[in-house]
Amino acid sequence: MVTFQFIPYQDIENLSSAKRINKLINIVKENKIVLMEGRLEKEEEADLIEITMEEISHKFKGIELSVIYPDRSKQDFFHKIKGGFTSVLLGNREGMTIIGPASIVKKIEKNPNKIELFTRDK
Amino acid sequence: MVKSFLLNLLKKLAFNPFSRKSHIKLGVYGPPNGGKSTLANRICEDWLGETMSSVSHIPHETREIIIKEQVTIKNKKGKELTFSLVDTPGIATKIDYEDFLKRGMNKEDAKKRAKEATKGVIDSIEFYEVLFKFIK
């Protein structure tokens, strides 16, 4: 059975980077797949990978991570003309981040119109 | 992905490479098994006549940062460009110990490789972050 846990943006909005990353890692280590509204800062993503590497063991193989921007083409166009105005308003709330344990999630494929998450056959 | 990034980087360098004297670090970054060491070797072989990294079809062959100092290339007019070439461990979000086993490695080697690979990823990220701050 695969369990998803949704994390709305307001749940992580006011957390420090360290706490935010910890929260995510802890859920993933419970063998759940995180669906997080929004996305991490580049530095946070790097920290997340570092911490993941430190935690790798026989039981914990690491993570699969994917960030999805809805309607990217429009957004890019909008960004171009508005000079990043939307991101000032929405911050990192745009998009969706999926993080799952590598033992469960084989890969996450992004297409313009859909997201496919492939799980491992046990 | 790695390739296009590198091609772009090389293009940029090729565009205006001999105009500045400052010290340049040319780092090769990307996911495991992407051909980073092959590319680094290629550059190194072309200009120094030696290899710098070991290449393998098994991911995480490079588990330590390798720096080749003083790679000097010359253009036809005799102008020189010297840089350090940096080959880095592939950055991954998971280390698949079983994948090493499947590729015929024994248990002990696979375990060792997995352990070194996790450290390699951390080193790569940290090296990259330092470099990035420096550029900023």
Ligand SMILES: Nc1nc2c(ncn2[C@@H]2O[C@H](COP(=O)(O)OP(=O)(O)OP(=O)(O)O)[C@@H](O)[C@H]2O)c(=O)[nH]1
């Ligand atoms: N087909 C093809 N194979 C390549 C190319 N470049 C490298 N390879 C092969 O890809 C495999 C991995 O190459 P490496 O250079 O070791 O890759 P790497 O990015 O350094 O990998 P790590 O050190 O594990 O992060 C080797 O089997 C290479 O022979 C290429 O341009 N085309």
Ligand SMILES: [Mg+2]
């Ligand atoms: Mg390599």
